[in-house]
Amino acid sequence: MASQIHFLDIKGKSLLSRDYRGDIDTSAIEKFPLLLLELENTSNSTGSATDDSNYRPFIHHQGVNYVFINHNNLYICALTLKNENIMSIIIFLSKLVEVLTQYFKHLEEESIRDNFVIIYELLDEMMDFGLAQTTDTKILKEYITQDYYKLIRNTPSRVVQPPNAVTNSVSWRKEGIFYKKNEAFLDVIESINMLINANGQVLNSEILGEVKIKSHLSGMPDLRLGLNDKGIFNTNEETGGSTNAKGIEMEDIKFHQCVRLSKFENERIITFIPPDGEFTLMSYRLSSTQFLMKPLIAVNCKTKVHKHSRIEILCSVKASIKKKSTANNVEIVIPIPDDADTPKFVPEYGTVKWIPEKSCIIWKLKTFPGGKSYHMKAELGLPAVDNDDNYILKKPIKVNFSIPYFTTSGIQVRYLRINEPKLQYQSYPWVRYITQSGEDYTIRTK
Structure with missing residues (x-):
């Protein structure tokens, strides 16, 4: 080599x-x-x-x-x-x-x-x-x-x-591991990268997904994972018939070394002996060509310039998710001129903070129920500014959020079976879904 x-x-x-x-x-x-x-x-x-x-x-x-x-x-x-x-x-x-x-x-x-x-x-x-x-x-x-x-x-x-x-052939796991309580926690985490223009139209989007596992299992357990992905599962393994669930075609799938690739290639089944502790079982990507996405958190900002005195920002945000879902820790990062000062904020909900060293203001909403919309008004003084409505928002707006119990792609864990041939213990896995903003969830302002 x-x-x-x-x-x-x-x-x-x-x-x-x-x-x-x-x-x-x-x-x-x-x-x-x-x-x-x-x-x-x-x-x-x-x-x-x-x-x-x-x-x-x-x-x-x-x-x-x-x-x-x-x-x-x-x-x-x-x-x-x-x-x-x-x-x-x-x-x-x-x-x-x-x-x-x-x-x-x-x-x-x-x-x-x-x-x-x-x-x-x-x-x-x-x-x-x-x-x-x-x-x-x-x-x-x-x-x-x-x-x-x-x-x-x-x-x-x-x-x-x-x-x-x-x-050993299982080089990622040592022998003799023992837990009084055998548990496995599985997280399906999807990060959304999205580019939105000033009119609210999605120009580009992708979903970067990860299936993470935290294993607290004794011995050498053998796990089998079932997902509703038609690229992996063409038949229903529980009944032997075809699945009726809408499949999701994944791209750029990457597995942890513990996954038996030969089993996956021949039978389209994910089986593995997990490492002890936390690890990423697989990662995948879904491109915008597979589905039509709307902005989960839509932001609209307008500016009003008062010549040689101040600038007003009128910002509205809407959670375009189901009413039963709630977005947590929402942050709207709005760029402002480097020489802005004396800010005043009037948020309908949440808090607004001025970050002068980063030339931005951050509007934070701790919880944001689906279907709701809120408004915020900000006023900032400037020593001198031309009467140009596009002056303030030359950089794009960045949005951060996290939505528990929700996946944009609709991927679901059908089952996670745990079998330890020697110890024969019972263990019930915990499954959690999270959708969050990626590193590039941005909204153009012009």
């Missing part, structure tokens, strides 16, 4: 290296900064520097493949001679960054210099002779810890062995 792993600073200077196979000259990494500069210059000359479709995370030079990712002004680079799968190496480097971040909280040049020993130990456990091994942080933390290498030394009479999970 990889012959060498290198950590380099932003200038290409090597900070830490690990040679697994010895088939590549150790000086080969010294050519990487020049090759990277040449790649960037080539991209700039062709006008594709900002085009993501032309981005490639590898360089081939004199028979050596340089595969790299960038993180916090660091380059993590893998060298290989063979014609390897580039994406598998990229995924391993990303997992390496994730593991180191879990250990040091922030992976940067200083944290690498301060933790040479533990990084070398992690590199040796995560990869053997250039082949990826254990990449689960929970398993690695069981026998590789910072305190261990500071306080304890191995002796012939005391040799710390890796847990069985490392050599």
Whole structure:
């Protein structure tokens, strides 16, 4: 998979290296900064520097493949001679960054210099002779810890062995887990990204969904999950007939490593032995081409400019959700001019706060029942302003919210069966649905 792993600073200077196979000259990494500069210059000359479709995370030079990712002004680079799968190496480097971040909280040049020993130990456990091994942080933390290498030394009479999970087929879960009360909590969380124009029309939208599980189960439980997704379930497993429920076609489905992919590919069934604790079982995406969406929280803002004195903002917000649903912690972030001062607010409901360092006002509504609408009036003084109605709201309005017991896509958990063949205990899962605003739920103002 990889012959060498290198950590380099932003200038290409090597900070830490690990040679697994010895088939590549150790000086080969010294050519990487020049090759990277040449790649960037080539991209700039062709006008594709900002085009993501032309981005490639590898360089081939004199028979050596340089595969790299960038993180916090660091380059993590893998060298290989063979014609390897580039994406598998990229995924391993990303997992390496994730593991180191879990250990040091922030992976940067200083944290690498301060933790040479533990990084070398992690590199040796995560990869053997250039082949990826254990990449689960929970398993690695069981026998590789910072305190261990500071306080304890191995002796012939005391040799710390890796847990069985490392050599077990179920590497993400250790044996001997026991709980007095066996429970499993499942959350279906959908984040909505939406771009809305000033007239309230949706220009673009997507749903990013995650199925998260918090497992407090003893032994080695085997779980089976059923969803009303026609891309996965074409038949009703309870009766053997076809399902009448309206299916949802998911895109970009990504599973946790515990899911049996062969079972899913052959029988379209999600079965797995879960890790202990919290983890993301699967993630998916639903594009706007599959459904017509209306803004769940619709906002309309109008401005009235009084020349050389003040600006008035008239804002209305409506919850376009079912009356039995309630949106919680709604925030409407309205941009204002940098030099605005002396604000006055008259909200019909909720509270309004002026954030001068971010040049915005935030209207907060703790609970927002479906079908309701509220109004807010704000008045801000300005030292000098032209009589331009578009002056104040040049930036889009951002909306944050959370709606429990509701999913926009209509996805539902049909069942979650739990079976532990040895202990034979009974456990009843808890299922919760949450719809929330994504990172890009915005409303244009012009």
